[in-house]
Amino acid sequence: MAAYILRRLLLIIPTLLGVLILNFVVVQFVPGGPAEQLLSQLTDRESRVSGGPTGRTLDPKQVAEIKALYGFDKPAPERFWQMLTQFARFDLGKSFFQSKDVWALIKEKLPVSISLGLWTFFISYLIAVPLGVAKAVRAGSRFDFITTLFVLVGYAIPGFVLGVALLVIFGGQLQWFPLRGLTSTNWEALSWGAKATDYLWHITLPVTAMVLGSFAVTAMLTKNAFLEEIRKQYVLTARAKGLSDRQVLWKHMFRNALIPIITGFPAAFIGAFFTGSLLIETLFSLDGLGLLSYESVIRRDYPVVMGTLYLFTLIGLLTKLVSDLCYVWVDPRVKFD
Template identity: 65%
Template sequence: MLRYLLQRLFLMLPTLLGVLLVTFLVIQFVPGGPVEQMMYELKGRGSGEVAMATTQSTGSLYQGARGVDAERLAEIKALYGFDKPAHVRFFEMLGRFARFDLGQSWRHHADVWTLIKSKLPVSMSIGLTSFFLAYLIAVPLGVAKAVRHGSRFDLISTLIIMAGYAIPGFVLGVALLVLFGGGSFWQVFPLRGLTSDNWADLTLMGKLMDYLWHLVLPVTAMTVGSFASLTMLTKNTFLEEIRKQYVMTARAKGLSERRIFWKHIFRNALIPLLVGLPEAFLAAFFTGSILIETLFSLDGLGLLSYESILRRDYPVVLGSLYFFTLLGLVGKLVSDLCYALVDPRVSFEGAQ
């Protein structure tokens, strides 16, 4: 086990470096960088002209540099660190990341890690609530569908969850706002944000209820899509276990169906679900949907990532990518280790 753990930790390094290198190289060729945007602002042009002008850029000289003296251009490049060669900037970035220094945001003029922490409560509220709802509803529903496979209940529930799966989350969000957000029908739920205007005047219980009431529509829009896949995974896993030879042997021995299900089938069928639980739980802390957060005016990680890409705030893009990639790799490793813990048949002793 220790050898396998060390191997996986060692393999994380090239994976992490590869993700950062590819992203860094792509950034070098993206038009409309911070230097060019700053030059257009100095010349008094609107931000909407920047993207149009950058598509006309040819060669190594910015089109926007016309009318800006060379000394000012050099100052702007030094301000954003573009006065150094690309490979030097890349290795400096790796050195900072090794110390978990994610850098400073050019747009917000704040530490990237501070920005992530400030946006985290919004995305964490949506992600964790969606995670628990999906597992609390989808797993029992999947078990019920497996036990009643082929029945009317199974067919009707499959049609409903597949219809929900086919509807994109942002489309469902728009429909929910129109129906229950005061769009054209009923004003039942709040239209935007996670708190009301009188949040500070509410009691502790009132604040909790107000917060949960604001979560209903965005959480519903985010949960429906993942809900279907988890339900069908649970059903198929239980069906596979029900059809195995050991179940037939247990029935031949005269064991009751209740004992067979809870003592044998249930324990074995939960293994795939439990293995993916740590990774899904960690991902739920940092779940950020750009469209859902924009639709419901939620200032979370998804909206931060989208605005950072749009504004070419590369420290936020690369810093958040590094952190989330590292978290994803660790979550995958924890899931694999949990596999060995919940299933005694799995061993990593011979893993190379």
């Protein structure tokens, strides 16, 4: 086990390096970088001030200073190596446009994404696992058919479309819920009970839009896992000994059937802290990690793009290792030889 963990940890290094190299190379060929944007703005401003034609060129010295300001005066390999040395110290750099460290931006946007991710995660599992068990026990019944239809319809509707419908119906026409934001403008002046109520009032619609599509896979996976266990010999033997269906389900089948669910639990739980849904955050005016990533790509804010990519990729690789180790914790028969 120790050798397996060591090999997996060592494999993280080339995997992470490959992801960074690929994205860094792509960045070099994407037009409209920060230096080009600033040069364009200065050129247009100078043309308006002087009254001359647009598209005038700046002094080469000014162009060199602007490129040096963003670090583009150095060769690409040197910039890449400098970025790697920073990342090795967990220094993610500083945003080009917001005058803040990338760490500060992540910490600033993280609470919104945590709110969406954790509520979506817990509600999805609390609905999906019991529903999957009930569907397996009643496989082929009318309940199974109706719930499958509901689950598939919810999975097929994009979260953004569902969010728009929720906003129009419950936020616009009925005015039961607010249209934007995570809290009200007077949230600081409210009591603790009123703050909790106000927060839940604001979070209901975006979480609903995210949950309806996310629990479908878990529910169907739970159902199929239990159906597979029902057909195994040890279940037939337990029933032949006179055990009730409830005893067979909870004492014999439950642990084995939940192996696929439990092993994916760490990745889903950690992902909830860093989940940013761009469309939902934009629709409900929630300033989270999804919106930060989108704006960084659009504005070519490369330190934010590469810094968040490095951090989230590293967390994803470590979480994948933890998920694989959970197989051994849940089922000791699993060996990583």
